[in-house]
Amino acid sequence: xxxxxxxxxxxxxxxxxxxxxxxxxxxxxxxxxxxxxxxxxxxxxxxxxxxxxxxxxxxxxxxxxxxxxxxxxxxxxxxxxxxxxxxxxxxxxxxxxxxxxxxxxxxxxxxxxxxxxxxxxxxxxxxxxxxxxxxxxxxxxxxxxxxxxxx
Amino acid sequence: xxxxxxxxxxxxxxxxxxxxxxxxxxxxxxxxxxxxxxxxxxxxxxxxxxxxxxxxxxxxxxxxxxxxxxxxxxxxxxxxxxxxxxxxxxxxxxxxxxxxxxxxxxxxxxxxxxxxxxxxxxxxxxxxxxxxxxxxxxxxxxxxxxxxxxxxxxxxxxxxxxxxxxxxxxxxxxxxxxxxxxxxxxxxxxxxxxxxxxxxxxxxxxxxxxxxxxxxxxxxxxxxxxxxxxxxxxxxxxxxxxxxxxxxxxxxxxxxxxxxxxxxxxxxxxxxxxxxxxxxxxxxxxxxxxxxxxxxxxxxxxxxxxxxxxxxxxxxxxxxxxxxxxxxxxxxxxxxxxxxxxxxxxxxxxxxxxxxxxxxxxxxxxxxxxxxxxxxxxxxxxxxxxxxxxxxxxxxxxxxxxxxxxxxxxxxxxxxxxxxxxxxxxxxxxxxxxxxxxxxxxxxxxxxxxxxxxxxxxxxxxxxxxxxxxxxxxxxxxxxxxxxxxxxxxxxxxxxxxxxxx
Numbered sequence: 027x028x029x030x031x032x033x034x035x036x037x038x039x040x041x042x043x044x045x046x047x048x049x050x051x052x053x054x055x056x057x058x059x060x061x062x063x064x065x066x067x068x069x070x071x072x073x074x075x076x077x078x079x080x081x082x083x084x085x086x087x088x089x090x091x092x093x094x095x096x097x098x099x100x101x102x103x104x105x106x107x108x109x110x111x112x113x114x115x116x117x118x119x120x121x122x123x124x125x126x127x128x129x130x131x132x133x134x135x136x137x138x139x140x141x142x143x144x145x146x147x148x149x150x151x152x153x154x155x156x157x158x159x160x161x162x163x164x165x166x167x168x169x170x171x172x173x174x175x176x177x
Numbered sequence: 178x179x180x181x182x183x184x185x186x187x188x189x190x191x192x193x194x195x196x197x198x199x200x201x202x203x204x205x206x207x208x209x210x211x212x213x214x215x216x217x218x219x220x221x222x223x224x225x226x227x228x229x230x231x232x233x234x235x236x237x238x239x240x241x242x243x244x245x246x247x248x249x250x251x252x253x254x255x256x257x258x259x260x261x262x263x264x265x266x267x268x269x270x271x272x273x274x275x276x277x278x279x280x281x282x283x284x285x286x287x288x289x290x291x292x293x294x295x296x297x298x299x300x301x302x303x304x305x306x307x308x309x310x311x312x313x314x315x316x317x318x319x320x321x322x323x324x325x326x327x328x329x330x331x332x333x334x335x336x337x338x339x340x341x342x343x344x345x346x347x348x349x350x351x352x353x354x355x356x357x358x359x360x361x362x363x364x365x366x367x368x369x370x371x372x373x374x375x376x377x378x379x380x381x382x383x384x385x386x387x388x389x390x391x392x393x394x395x396x397x398x399x400x401x402x403x404x405x406x407x408x409x410x411x412x413x414x415x416x417x418x419x420x421x422x423x424x425x426x427x428x429x430x431x432x433x434x435x436x437x438x439x440x441x442x443x444x445x446x447x448x449x450x451x452x453x454x455x456x457x458x459x460x461x462x463x464x465x466x467x468x469x470x471x472x473x474x475x476x477x478x479x480x481x482x483x484x485x486x487x488x489x490x491x492x493x494x495x496x497x498x499x500x501x502x503x504x505x506x507x508x509x510x511x512x513x514x515x516x517x518x519x520x521x522x523x524x525x526x527x528x529x530x531x532x533x534x535x536x537x538x539x540x541x542x543x544x545x546x547x548x549x550x551x552x553x554x555x556x557x558x559x560x561x562x563x564x565x566x567x568x569x570x571x572x573x574x575x576x577x578x579x580x581x582x583x584x585x586x587x588x589x590x591x592x593x594x595x596x597x598x599x600x601x602x603x604x605x606x607x608x609x610x611x612x613x614x615x616x617x618x619x620x621x622x623x624x625x626x627x628x629x630x631x632x633x634x635x636x637x638x639x640x641x642x643x644x645x646x647x648x649x650x651x652x653x654x655x656x657x658x659x660x661x662x663x664x665x666x667x668x669x670x671x672x673x674x675x676x677x678x679x
Contacts, residue, residue, distance in 0.1 A: 062638030115592035
């Protein structure tokens, strides 16, 4: 096994690149100002610089050290959960709470194999009831339960 | 008025039926909301804030305060049992609390942290009572240079605390600070990194960031891995909650140290329970005889931060009430409540409205006692929460996260941010980058920038101001020492490893 920590080298490099991009963006878009009268760009530029330096340092330490392998990526869960929360954010405004919660729960269920649609459906119904109970009735929060945005 | 007169006045105010009732309501709702991951102190307070409009100022403040520390009390339950911090201040409790649950000692952890919180809170209250006037005077002499240096120290301490590489911790701090710059710059009104998105003009919502990186990322990592069949039901019973003598023996000093640190940091505006918890964990780890035990269920690792964050909770009221400067967004809400009721907080408050101040302080005692009473029997209930199979639990967690985040600003965009940060948080886990320093950098970044700019303005561009002023210089010296220390111990560790392998 090579005596380098490839993960750290790559992440360090990526971070350094990120730092440079941020720094350049701050330089070109925002007024940097002087040390005495700092402009809005100064701190982002400084942070960009710090990230670049430390990222480079990380890469360098990665060269000298054997690293661990990355944990296995659970692509299915990642995709399912991100999509489910995303769907909530898309649906809650126009369509209201209940459709959003249903979408969230049903899509989140996709992260498991095998997919159990009926179980997800039942769970979604129960959670909707709980949510309405706690947030709408118990706390008196103000959002639409179901709405139809199209006329 | 002597302190005993004040206490008497306070008790008289606090023990009225209405105030007692609202204290109870606040504490109960707070704990309940705190246990639910996805709803933290800010969300809980924002949600319940409108109710307090109709109450009298004293009752309103008492209830809000009850929610405030009830939520962080409840938050540590979620941290310990589910490894999802109920509030950002509880993020540190996950480090040793969750391993304890995995070892079947979840009940013990919960009981001990309840005790730690009570001790921390009580010590904080005593200090609040004794030193409120004195501490307010002391904090007044802090200038921007000192605040900046203190925050630098805190952030460096935070990055050397996480079990991973300190270098990665520092990088995360910088990323957090950078994330904090998103939004409208205070001094010039220039929008920074908003890319034309209106919702970003107030910056990234803290709740969205925290819930994404801690909550959603945790859920993604846990799916398929959480094995509840292996969960030891015996650890739920009352008997199993009993801590061992060793636990108790190991807890005294961490609690005292934690309370001391918490009281100190709570007092200073700009630093609060989260920083107090981080620092106290870092210090415990440094003074421990066996620092390797941390991160694997060391009881000191939960006792100290819990005492720290509870005493910080109590003492954060000092700057808010005494100086009129909120130490944190939550305190800002409290301040808002006061102003809506026509009360101007500040140095005059203690003399003009002694019944308000002392009534509030006494209600803290009552609230803390109520928390112990509520929590000890309910620990069984919280632990039973774990027996719910994970495939039922995680959609519920996600739902609470989504609705909780949405409710802060009625903003679907914030939930979108949660998604983005969830992905980022998962990536960070895979690459072994610690998340807690990022959160801290995000919270402290804007304040650091403000103090830095102000210090620079006052010193007319002289960088040396941070070193010229004695307090600031000492603090920065400590920070530098910390960096050197952690670099040195990292090198030593590597040498030992290599020697071991040879």
